[in-house]
Amino acid sequence: MSKIVKQEMMGMNGDTACAYAVKQCNPEVVAAYPITPQTIIVEVFSEYVANGEVTTEFIPVESEHSAMSTSIGAAAAGARAYTASASQGLALMYEMLYIASGLRLPIVMTCVNRALSAPINIHGDHSDAMGARDSGWLQLYCENSQEAYDTIIQAWRIAEHKDVLLPVMVNIDGFILSHTLENVSVIPDDAVKKFIGEKKIPVVKKPNGELTPYILHPDYPASIGAIDLQDYYFEHKRQQAEAMNNALKVIKEIGEEYGELTGRTYGLIDPYMMDDAEIAIIVMGSTAGTAKYVADLMRNKGVKAGVLRVRSFRPFPRDDIVKALKNIKACAVLDRSMSFGSYGGPLFTEIRSSFCYECDKPIIVNYYYGLGGRDAPPNLLDNVFNELKNIAETGKTGEEIRYLGLREGEKDAVNYKAELVSFKDLNTGKIGGK
Amino acid sequence: MNNIIEIRFHGRGGQGAWTATQLLAMSALEEGKYVQSFPSFGPERAGAPMMAFVRISDQPIKLHSDIYNPHSVVVLDPTLLTAVNVLDGIQSNGKLVVNSHESASTLKNSLKLKDQQELWTVPASDIAIEILGRDITSTAMIGALVKATGYVNLDSVLKQVQKRFSGAIAEKNIVLIKRSYEEAKKI
Numbered sequence: 001m002s003k004i005v006k007q008e009m010m011g012m013n014g015d016t017a018c019a020y021a022v023k024q025c026n027p028e029v030v031a032a033y034p035i036t037p038q039t040i041i042v043e044v045f046s047e048y049v050a051n052g053e054v055t056t057e058f059i060p061v062e063s064e065h066s067a068m069s070t071s072i073g074a075a076a077a078g079a080r081a082y083t084a085s086a087s088q089g090l091a092l093m094y095e096m097l098y099i100a101s102g103l104r105l106p107i108v109m110t111c112v113n114r115a116l117s118a119p120i121n122i123h124g125d126h127s128d129a130m131g132a133r134d135s136g137w138l139q140l141y142c143e144n145s146q147e148a149y150d151t152i153i154q155a156w157r158i159a160e161h162k163d164v165l166l167p168v169m170v171n172i173d174g175f176i177l178s179h180t181l182e183n184v185s186v187i188p189d190d191a192v193k194k195f196i197g198e199k200k201i202p203v204v205k206k207p208n209g210e211l212t213p214y215i216l217h218p219d220y221p222a223s224i225g226a227i228d229l230q231d232y233y234f235e236h237k238r239q240q241a242e243a244m245n246n247a248l249k250v251i252k253e254i255g256e257e258y259g260e261l262t263g264r265t266y267g268l269i270d271p272y273m274m275d276d277a278e279i280a281i282i283v284m285g286s287t288a289g290t291a292k293y294v295a296d297l298m299r300n301k302g303v304k305a306g307v308l309r310v311r312s313f314r315p316f317p318r319d320d321i322v323k324a325l326k327n328i329k330a331c332a333v334l335d336r337s338m339s340f341g342s343y344g345g346p347l348f349t350e351i352r353s354s355f356c357y358e359c360d361k362p363i364i365v366n367y368y369y370g371l372g373g374r375d376a377p378p379n380l381l382d383n384v385f386n387e388l389k390n391i392a393e394t395g396k397t398g399e400e401i402r403y404l405g406l407r408e409g410e411k412d413a414v415n416y417k418a419e420l421v422s423f424k425d426l427n428t429g430k431i432g433g434k
Numbered sequence: 435m436n437n438i439i440e441i442r443f444h445g446r447g448g449q450g451a452w453t454a455t456q457l458l459a460m461s462a463l464e465e466g467k468y469v470q471s472f473p474s475f476g477p478e479r480a481g482a483p484m485m486a487f488v489r490i491s492d493q494p495i496k497l498h499s500d501i502y503n504p505h506s507v508v509v510l511d512p513t514l515l516t517a518v519n520v521l522d523g524i525q526s527n528g529k530l531v532v533n534s535h536e537s538a539s540t541l542k543n544s545l546k547l548k549d550q551q552e553l554w555t556v557p558a559s560d561i562a563i564e565i566l567g568r569d570i571t572s573t574a575m576i577g578a579l580v581k582a583t584g585y586v587n588l589d590s591v592l593k594q595v596q597k598r599f600s601g602a603i604a605e606k607n608i609v610l611i612k613r614s615y616e617e618a619k620k621i
Contacts, residue, residue, distance in 0.1 A: 011456075011463045011471075144498070176498050180472040181459055183494070286498040293496045377499040 004263045007185045014145040014177030015040035017184045018084065018110045018170070021152035023048045024192035027108075028079035028199075031059040031070035035089040036122045037174040038112040042084065064089040068096035068107075075105035076224050077216045080156065080199050083107070086174060087114035090128045094135070100167045101136025101240065103225055104202075104214075106159030107167040108152065109137075113285065113336075114174040115372045123373020124174035126285065126337040129313075130346050136240055138168040138247055139314040141284040143270070145182040148172045150264055153187075156196045157254045163246035165202055173286040175373060187262055195261060244315045251312055268317035270309035271324050273299060277306025279388035280325065280362075282351060283334040284310045287369070287376045291334075294381040305385050310347065318354045325355075328362040329392035332384050334404070336370045344401055363397050369404035380405050439585060440501045441488040443575070444520050445510035448480040450572030454510070455486040457598065458576055461590035462490045470495055483518050490585055508579050509533060510571045512559070515544065526550055531579050531618070533558035533571050538621040554582040556618040565610045573607045577614035588615055 012020060019041045022030065030049075034042040049058040057074075061067045064085050071081040085093060090111055100107050111129050115121040129139055138158065142148045148170065155168040172178055187195075202214045213220050228236060252267050259265025272292045274280065281291045288309035298305035308324050308331075310317070325331060333352075335345025342349060348366035355361040367384060370376045384404065391397060421431050441458070445451030452473040459471035467490050474485035487501045506529045509520050521530065527550040534541060535557035547553055556578040558571040573595060580588050588611070595607050 009463065011460045011469065013472075173498075175472075180470055180498070181456055182470050183463060183468050289496040289498045296496075375500045377502065378497070 003260055005187050005191045005261055007187050007262065010184050010186055011181050012145055012149070012184045013040065013179050013181045014142070014148045014172045015112065015179070016044050017145040017149040018152055018172070019044035019048070020184075020186065021149045021192075022082050023054050024186075024189050025080070025082075025153060025156060025196055026054045026193075027056055027082045027156075029057050029059065029071065029074035029081045030083065031061050031067045031074070031081070032083045033061050033064050033067050033085070033089060035064070035086050037114055037124070037178040038084045038086040038089070038110065040178065041110060041112070064092040065096060068093040068100060071107045071109075072096060072100050072103065072105055073216075075100070075107050076103065078199065078201050081105075081107045082109065084110040084112065086112040087116055087122075087128045090132060091116060094132065097132050097135040097137060097167075099225065102236070104165040104240070104243070105167060106156070106165055108155040108159055109167065109169050110148070110152065111169050111171045112174050112178045113171050121372040122174070124176050124178075124286075124336075125371050125373065126171070126335075126346075127371075129169065129171050130337040130339070132169070133314060133346060136166065136244070137314065138164075138166055138244070138251075138312070139171060140168065140251070140312055141171045141310065142173075142177065143286060143288045143309060143311075145172075145177055145180065146184050146264070147266070148177060149184050149186065150258060150262065150266065153192055153195060154251075154254045154258050154266065157257075158247065158250050160200065161246075161250045161254070162200075162202060164243050164250050166240070166243050166247065171285065176286045185262075185264075191261065195258070247315045248312075248317060251315075266311065267320075268310075268312040268315075269320050269324060270311055272307040272309065274306040274308060274324055274328075276304055277327075278304040278329045279385060279392050280306040280308050280328050280331040281334060281381065281384055281388075282308045282310065282321075282325075282331055282347065284313060284347065285336065287334060287336070287381075290376060290378060291381050294378045294385060297378070297382070298385050303385065303389060305388075313347070316350055318350075321351060322354050322358060325351075325362055326358075326360060330363040330365070330388045332365050332367055332388055334367050334369050334376075334384075336368075338368060338371065363391055363395070365391065365397060365400055365402060367402045367404040368406075374405050376405060437493070438489050438491040438495060438497065439506075440504045441490075441506045441508065441579070441585070442501055442504040443486045443488075443508045443510065444514050444518060445484055445486065445572065446480075446514070447478045447482045447484050449510050450570060451484060451486040451510055453598075454508075454572040454576055455488045457573070457591065457594045458579070458586065459488050459490070460594045460597075461576075461586040462488075464590050464593065465586055467492060467586075468494050483514055504528065506531065506579060506583055506585075508575050510558075510575050512536070521545065521547070524551065528552075529554060529582050531556075531575065531582050533575055533578075535560055542621060552582065553621045554578060554618055555621060556614050558614055561613050561617065562610060565606055565613065574610050574614035577611035578618035581615045581618040582620070588612070
C-alpha cells in the first residue's frame with residue numbers, strides 16, 4: 001500500500017475532471033469546438049491555457065471536422081493531441097475518425113455522450129458513440145467523474161502502446177456525469193507526468209527494408225496516408241484488427257499499473273457482486289452505479305443480484321464477459337442507444353453472440369433505456385431485477401426485447417398508422433391548415 | 435449503507451441555485467463527505483423556474499439518477515411557492531426552507547405541510563437587499579438550510595464562500611449567510 005501516491009480530494013464535474021486530467025497530461029495540441037454537454041471541457045481547458053498552466057497549443061477550430069483533422073495532423077507530427085466532442089459534433093467528425101485510426105494515430109478524445117438529432121435533444125445517451133463503434137477507435141465508458149479523470153490519464157498509455165497505436169475515445173454520460181459535481185481524488189502533477197511518460201514515435205519498415213520513424217518530419221521524408229488499394233489495404237486493416245485485439249491485454253495492464261499508483265484498478269469489465277450472483281444487469285456508463293446501488297438493496301432482501309459493467313466496448317472483451325456470466329441464470333442487457341432494424345441493441349447483440357457456442361448460457365433479455373437522457377432511477381432497475389428473478393425461477397424468457405421507462409400509453413403512439421394525403425388534398429383543404 | 439441525504443433547491447434561472455448547491459456540496463466534501471451537485475438539466479432561461487440538487491453521504495455515492503424524494507427543499511424565490519409544487523415528493527418528515535417574509539399563519543395555510551414536516555423561513559430577499567444591495571438569495575438560503583438541518587457546519591460554508599469569491603463580495607456574503615442563519619426560524 002505504501003506505493004500508493006498521495007492524493008487530493010477535489011469536487012469536480014465529469015467535464016472538469018477530464019479537463020483537469022488533460023491539464024496534468026499537458027499534451028502538445030488540443031483542438032476543440034464547443035458543443036453541449038462537452039462545453040465545460042473546452043471552457044475550463046482554455047482557462048488553463050490562458051493562465052499559462054499548460055504549454056499546450058490550443059486551437060479553437062471552426063468545426064469538429066477541423067478538430068479531428070487538426071488532431072490528426074498534430075499526432076502525425078509526433079505530438080500528443082486531445083480533443084472532445086459530443087453528439088452532432090462527433091457525427092461531423094465521422095470521416096476523420098476513420099483516418100485517425102487507419103493512420104494508427106494515438107489521439108485521445110472525450111466523447112460526452114449525447115443523443116443525436118432529430119428530434120433535437122441535448123441529453124445523455126450512447127447514440128453518438130455507437131455511431132462510431134466501427135471506426136477503429138477504442139471506446140471506454142466511465143461510471144463516474146473519478147473514472148473519467150483516471151481514464152484520461154490511462155488513455156495515453158493505452159493509445160501509444162506499441163502493440164496498440166490506436167486512438168482512444170473516453171465516454172462519459174452527458175449531464176449525468178458531465179455536469180454533476182462529485183468527489184474526484186487527483187494525483188500530483190509529477191505522478192501523472194511520470195505515469196504517462198515521454199511520447200515515443202513508432203518505427204516502421206519501408207518497402208526497401210530500411211527502418212524509419214513514423215512521423216511527419218523534414219529529416220525523415222515520408223508520405224503518411226498514401227493510397228492503398230487492392231494490394232495492401234486488406235493487410236493494413238488486418239493489422240488494425242490485431243492492434244484492437246492487443247488492446248484487450250494492454251487496457252488491463254495499464255489499468256493494473258494505474259491501480260498500483262492510485263489504489264484504483266481498472267479493467268475491461270467491472271463485475272459487482274458477481275461471484276455468487278444468479279441474476280445480473282449488464283450495462284455501460286453511469287447507470288452501472290445506480291444498478292450497483294439497487295443490487296445492494298436486492299442483496300439486503302436475500303436476492304443474489306449482481307451487476308456487470310462493460311467498461312471497454314471496443315475492443316469487446318468477449319471472453320471476460322462470458323466468464324463473468326457463466327453461472328448466471330438470467331441477465332438483462334441495458335442499451336442506451338438503438339440500432340434501428342437490428343434485433344436488439346448494440347451491447348445486447350454482442351453479448352448474445354458471445355454465447356453462441358457456449359453450452360452453459362444464461363437467459364439474456366434486452367432493455368432499451370434512457371434514450372434522450374430519460375432518467376434511469378432505482379425503481380426502474382429494481383423492476384428489471386424482479387423481472388429477472390421471475391425469469392430465473394420460471395425459465396420463461398417472455399419478450400426478449402423490452403423497453404424500460406417508456407411512457408405508459410405509448411402503445412397508442414407505437415400503433416398509430418399514418419395516412420397519406422396528396423398535394424391535391426392539401427390544396428382543397430382536406431386536412432387541417434388555415 | 436445507503437444513507438444519502440438528498441436536497442432540492444428551487445430557484446429561477448440566474449438566481450444562483452446551482453452555485454448554491456455547489457457551495458453546499460463543497461462544504462460537505464471539505465468535511466470528508468461524499469457529494470453530488472447537479473442542476474435540473476435543461477436549456478437554461480433567465481427567470482424560468484429551475485431546480486438544483488445535492489446528495490451528501492458518508493460513503494461513496496454510486497447512485498446516478500435524479501432526486502425524487504428529497505429530505506429537504508430550499509426555495510430561493512418566494513414567487514415560486516405558487517408557480518411550482520415545491521413540496522413535490524418531499525419526505526414525510528422533510529424540511530422546507532423558504533425565503534419569505536410572509537406571516538407564519540399565511541404560509542402554513544397556503545403550503546399544507548404534513549404533521550412531521552417542518553417549515554423554516556427567513557426573509558432572505560430583505561437581508562440580501564440590505565447587505566448586497568441586490569435580491570440574490572442563493573448564499574443566504576444555505577445559511578438558513580444549515581440552521582434548519584445541520585447537514586454541514588456553518589464554518590465550512592463560510593470557508594467555501596471565501597474560496598469561491600474574493601474581496602468585498604466574499605465578505606458581504608459571509609455577513610449575509612451569518613445573518614440568514616441567525617434569522618431563520620422554524621414555524
